[in-house]
Amino acid sequence: MKSLFYLNKYLIKYKWRLLLGSVFIIASNLFGVYMPELVREATDQIMGYAKTSDQNKGDNNITNLALYLAGIYVLLSFMKGVFLFFTRQTIIIMSRLIEYDLKNEIYNKYQSLDLSFYKKNKTGDIMNRISEDVSRVRMYLGPAIMYTINLVVLFVMVITVMLRINVELTLYVLVPLPIMSFLVYKVSSVINRKSEEVQKSQSRLSSFVQEKISGIRVLKAYNRSKHFVDEFEEETYNYQIANLSLAKTNAFFMPVIILLIGLSTIITIYIGGLKAIDGTITSGIIVQFILYVNMLTWPFASVGWVTSLVQRAAASQTRLNEFLELDSKIVSAENPITEIKGDIEFNNVSFKYPASGILALDHVSFIIPEGKTVGITGKTGCGKSTIANLLCRLYDVTEGEILINGINIKSYSLAALRTAFGYVPQEVFLFSDSVANNISFGLKKSTVEEDLVFQAAKDADVYDNIVAFENGFETQIGEKGVTLSGGQKQRLSIARAIIKSPDYMIFDDCLSAVDTQTEEEILSNLSKIMDGKTAVLIGHRISTLIEADIIMLFDNGKLVEQGSHEELIKNGAFYSELYLKQLVEGVNN
Numbered sequence: 125m126k127s128l129f130y131l132n133k134y135l136i137k138y139k140w141r142l143l144l145g146s147v148f149i150i151a152s153n154l155f156g157v158y159m160p161e162l163v164r165e166a167t168d169q170i171m172g173y174a175k176t177s178d179q180n181k182g183d184n185n186i187t188n189l190a191l192y193l194a195g196i197y198v199l200l201s202f203m204k205g206v207f208l209f210f211t212r213q214t215i216i217i218m219s220r221l222i223e224y225d226l227k228n229e230i231y232n233k234y235q236s237l238d239l240s241f242y243k244k245n246k247t248g249d250i251m252n253r254i255s256e257d258v259s260r261v262r263m264y265l266g267p268a269i270m271y272t273i274n275l276v277v278l279f280v281m282v283i284t285v286m287l288r289i290n291v292e293l294t295l296y297v298l299v300p301l302p303i304m305s306f307l308v309y310k311v312s313s314v315i316n317r318k319s320e321e322v323q324k325s326q327s328r329l330s331s332f333v334q335e336k337i338s339g340i341r342v343l344k345a346y347n348r349s350k351h352f353v354d355e356f357e358e359e360t361y362n363y364q365i366a367n368l369s370l371a372k373t374n375a376f377f378m379p380v381i382i383l384l385i386g387l388s389t390i391i392t393i394y395i396g397g398l399k400a401i402d403g404t405i406t407s408g409i410i411v412q413f414i415l416y417v418n419m420l421t422w423p424f425a426s427v428g429w430v431t432s433l434v435q436r437a438a439a440s441q442t443r444l445n446e447f448l449e450l451d452s453k454i455v456s457a458e459n460p461i462t463e464i465k466g467d468i469e470f471n472n473v474s475f476k477y478p479a480s481g482i483l484a485l486d487h488v489s490f491i492i493p494e495g496k497t498v499g500i501t502g503k504t505g506c507g508k509s510t511i512a513n514l515l516c517r518l519y520d521v522t523e524g525e526i527l528i529n530g531i532n533i534k535s536y537s538l539a540a541l542r543t544a545f546g547y548v549p550q551e552v553f554l555f556s557d558s559v560a561n562n563i564s565f566g567l568k569k570s571t572v573e574e575d576l577v578f579q580a581a582k583d584a585d586v587y588d589n590i591v592a593f594e595n596g597f598e599t600q601i602g603e604k605g606v607t608l609s610g611g612q613k614q615r616l617s618i619a620r621a622i623i624k625s626p627d628y629m630i631f632d633d634c635l636s637a638v639d640t641q642t643e644e645e646i647l648s649n650l651s652k653i654m655d656g657k658t659a660v661l662i663g664h665r666i667s668t669l670i671e672a673d674i675i676m677l678f679d680n681g682k683l684v685e686q687g688s689h690e691e692l693i694k695n696g697a698f699y700s701e702l703y704l705k706q707l708v709e710g711v712n713n
């Protein structure tokens with residue numbers, strides 16, 4: 125329950141709506157409580173009229189009275205309805221506003237958290253928090269709060285009126301109501317538990333379909349369709365079982381309520397009847413009490429329902445708080461340096477991935493001189509991409525330090541750092557957007573000059589491909605648009621990095637999917653762009669790096685050799701072996 129206190133700041137933010145909503149609840153109930161009084165009045169008058177001997181005389185009077193009471197009754201109903209409308213317009217709307225705020229707060233948090241958070245949490249789980257959990261919390265903020273205020277107000281009003289009329293009858297009538305609250309609570313808890321099972325089953329079902337559709341090519345190529353049709357049938361069967369079980373429990377809900385109202389009504393008629401025969405109360409009071417019992421039914425039933433809503437909301441809010449209270453460890457220092465220039469130095473850097481515990485870099489020291497191009501190569505898994513991750517501060521080093529211009533990288537502004545670096549990641553990711561927007565992605569301007577986009581595309585050697593598409597640079601990429609080839613994607617990703625004309629560039633294995641001729645073309649374009657800028661070129665093929673000022677060879681997280689191509693060949697160690705091997709393979713190809 126404590127977890128829900130987190131939301132108090134929002135309740136305070138919207139306090140006027142909440143307060144106004146409460147006033148509307150009181151107003152609507154005032155009209156509601158008065159209605160049964162009218163009915164009693166009418167009943168008693170008619171009963172009195174039925175007893176009089178001279179009925180002809182009273183005919184006109186009683187008709188007028190009936191019309192008068194009916195008129196007031198309609199008016200009261202109307203007023204009650206108007207205020208009910210306003211109640212929902214204030215309190216339910218307040219809950220929607222808070223839902224909006226909360227979703228934005230969560231999304232902002234998602235954006236600020238570092239990569240290790242995304243490694244630890246599944247995408248489905250992260251998505252669920254912003255959708256499912258927030259909507260459960262909203263049920264607390266809206267309906268739960270509204271029904272609770274309503275119950276208290278109505279209860280106080282109705283009970284006051286009932287007690288004033290007859291204390292004993294009131295007590296008898298009220299006995300079944302708490303039992304109803306309890307039973308409804310029990311049934312709602314079971315319903316909630318079962319809906320959760322249905323939810324889970326549904327999300328398993330959708331993940332299943334989603335994955336199998338994403339992997340449809342592999343699935344068809346391996347002729348596994350039949351197998352997954354069977355598996356899907358099993359999943360839908362589980363879903364069906366969960367739903368049927370929920371439907372069964374749901375079916376109990378109304379009967380429980382009806383049974384207990386029935387009980388209250390019978391008690392009212394029996395005890396009230398005895399008293400009416402005694403002459404302690406009028407028969408109109410019996411009718412009035414029955415109406416009150418009916419009025420109290422839903423609020424009392426809602427106690428049980430609201431309790432389980434609040435429990436669910438509390439569980440959801442606990443999950444939300446878990447990461448709303450998380451702080452990203454990768455942040456700008458206080459008074460950060462915003463000007464980024466100078467040599468980059470790795471000083472005895474070690475890095476262990478928090479998720480896997482793998483030591484990806486092991487006491488590595490080297491310098492990337494300003495304005496030079498450094499090539500990094502080595503076997504797969506030797507830690508090349510890790511260096512790129514550390515340079516962009518997607519992770520922070522575990523041991524040692526990275527210096528830029530002799531100052532620790534953590535002292536710089538994170539935003540300035542990421543603006544200064546143009547990074548082409550190894551795994552290309554393009555957004556479902558136009559080609560042009562994908563290229564200009566990193567520019568903060570809303571409108572980008574076409575020429576800039578065109579030039580970047582030309583430098584990345586993808587311009588000709590793009591203009592060959594029917595819609596050119598406006599072509600949509602992704603699910604609903606064209607699917608690009610692996611090499612085209614890589615080149616778009618390069619264009620996205622170079623359009624920023626950053627001072628530092630990192631190309632992580634970004635030419636692996638292009639043929640050697642295209643590679644040469646891109647490299648010669650890049651060498652013009654990289655002229656005077658600092659660049660890190662990561663690659664498996666030595667041909668990619670051969671022109672670099674310094675080449676570093678890594679093995680198993682350690683730097684084993686560095687120097688220019690000529691120097692390393694002269695050394696006659698690992699690098700020259702690797703080079704010869706690749707030459708031979710190249711000849712054989």
Ligand SMILES: Nc1ncnc2c1ncn2[C@@H]1O[C@H](COP(=O)(O)OP(=O)(O)OP(=O)(O)O)[C@@H](O)[C@H]1O
Nearest residue numbers: 477479480482484503504505506507508509510511
């Ligand atoms: N996000 C991650 N979480 C946990 N471990 C990781 C992560 N990324 C990489 N690793 C591990 O760290 C080691 C170094 O990985 P890295 O990606 O730096 O290799 P690489 O040299 O870029 O390899 P490749 O040439 O295949 O791209 C590997 O053993 C890998 O399993």
Ligand SMILES: [Mg+2]
Nearest residue numbers: 508509550633
């Ligand atoms: Mg890599």
